[in-house]
Amino acid sequence: MNNTELTNALAPCIFERQDYSLHYWLGGPEGAPLIVFIHGSSMDHRMFLPQMKAVLGHFRVLLWDLPGHGKSRLRKKRWVFFLKEAVEDLKALLDELNCPKAVLIGHSLGASISQEFIFLYPERVSGLVVLGGTCLTTKLSFQDAIKVRIRGLLIGLLPHSAQKKAIGELAGVTPEVQHYTREAFSQVPKEVNKTLAKALPGFFHDEPGYTIPCPFLLIHGEKDAVKRVRQQAPVWSKREPTCEYAVIPGAGHNANQDNPEFFNKVLLRFLAKIG
Numbered sequence: 250m251n252n253t254e255l256t257n258a259l260a261p262c263i264f265e266r267q268d269y270s271l272h273y274w275l276g277g278p279e280g281a282p283l284i285v286f287i288h289g290s291s292m293d294h295r296m297f298l299p300q301m302k303a304v305l306g307h308f309r310v311l312l313w314d315l316p317g318h319g320k321s322r323l324r325k326k327r328w329v330f331f332l333k334e335a336v337e338d339l340k341a342l343l344d345e346l347n348c349p350k351a352v353l354i355g356h357s358l359g360a361s362i363s364q365e366f367i368f369l370y371p372e373r374v375s376g377l378v379v380l381g382g383t384c385l386t387t388k389l390s391f392q393d394a395i396k397v398r399i400r401g402l403l404i405g406l407l408p409h410s411a412q413k414k415a416i417g418e419l420a421g422v423t424p425e426v427q428h429y430t431r432e433a434f435s436q437v438p439k440e441v442n443k444t445l446a447k448a449l450p451g452f453f454h455d456e457p458g459y460t461i462p463c464p465f466l467l468i469h470g471e472k473d474a475v476k477r478v479r480q481q482a483p484v485w486s487k488r489e490p491t492c493e494y495a496v497i498p499g500a501g502h503n504a505n506q507d508n509p510e511f512f513n514k515v516l517l518r519f520l521a522k523i524g
Contacts (some may be wrong), residue, residue: 258305259312264342271338272320273313275346276305282375283309283351284520285339287359289381290445291416291434292503293319296356299509303517311351313342315358317441319433332452336366343373352376352523354516357475357502358445361385361452364461371462376523378466378516381478381502384485388455412442419474422501430503465492466519470500470507478502493519 259274274294284304286297294312304310314321315335339362343351352375355363360382367374368386416434417427434442467486469478486494495515500507 258301259310264345266316266338266341269316269321269323271313271316271342273311273342275309275311276301277307277309279309281307281309282523283311283343283346283348285311285313285343285351285353287313287339287353287355287362288315288318289357289359289420289503291318291437291442292356292420292430293433293436295319295429295433296503296506297354299506300513300516303513304520308352308520311342311346315362318437323438323441332361332365332448333369335362336369339366340370340373349373350375352378352520354378354380355382356380356505357382365452367461367463368456368459374463376464376466376520377461378468378519380505381469381473381475383477383481385453386456386459387485388453420501420503422470422472422499422507426501426503426506429506460489461491463491464519464523465489466495466515467492468495468497468504468512468515470497470502470504472500473502473504475502 259276262273262275264271264273272294286294286300288294288296293314297312301310316338317323343349350373353363353366355361355378357380360379363377363379364382364385367377413431413434417431420430421427467482467489469482473479482494482496486492497504497508497511497515500512505512
């Protein structure tokens with residue numbers, strides 16, 4: 250299947266919210282376990298197309314564009330991003346689909362949304378996959394918070410063309426992934442990206458003793474340009490009793506795109522254990 254065929258295998262749908270229309274795509278056998286893919290900042294649902302051929306025959310699949318990304322355009326200039334609002338969007342969408350439980354697969358920002366969702370609604374999640382993400386329930390150190398804020402400010406000061414170039418190099422190793430990333434980034438309003446950079450430090454909250462309460466796959470690219478992801482993952486995995494940890498060879502931040510064959514193999518093995 251090429252990307253066009255994969256897209257055609259997913260039914261496009263719209264879910265109305267107060268300030269935006271959430272665009273989502275649904276496919277796979279009705280009645281099968283549901284997998285929800287949640288993309289990262291400046292991306293859109295297309296970043297997970299390399300996984301569709303592997304999962305569509307066995308699982309019900311939901312992809313969606315986060316507010317301000319892809320086709321989910323904001324109806325008015327409301328440039329504030331609330332993590333819990335994204336969580337409530339997902340909960341409302343699952344309720345709309347009459348789905349009591351799902352496996353969540355989140356990349357970067359999507360990993361934060363997935364973690365907050367399972368923290369607030371553990372009974373709604375049967376499995377969690379964190380790709381290129383960091384632990385949300387550990388307090389962000391003062392030093393890391395400063396680094397995140399400075400990075401966001403510096404990126405915001407760059408010309409748009411320079412931001413596009415930087416995001417491509419950050420996200421992907423292969424030219425194809427870098428091209429996709431820059432194209433997806435160009436569709437996101439500048440104010441949305443700035444708002445997300447400012448909001449990121451506020452996502453973290455310290456929860457001593459908390460562990461992920463379901464089967465958990467923690468995964469990142471061998472060459473992930475986000476140093477904190479690579480450094481924290483081995484430590485985080487040892488703290489989680491249900492965690493399976495994997496590193497995708499030769500892949501960057503968007504590891505599922507850089508090396509889809511390896512990623513899909515690890516993902517399917519994990520999903521088979523959930524049943």
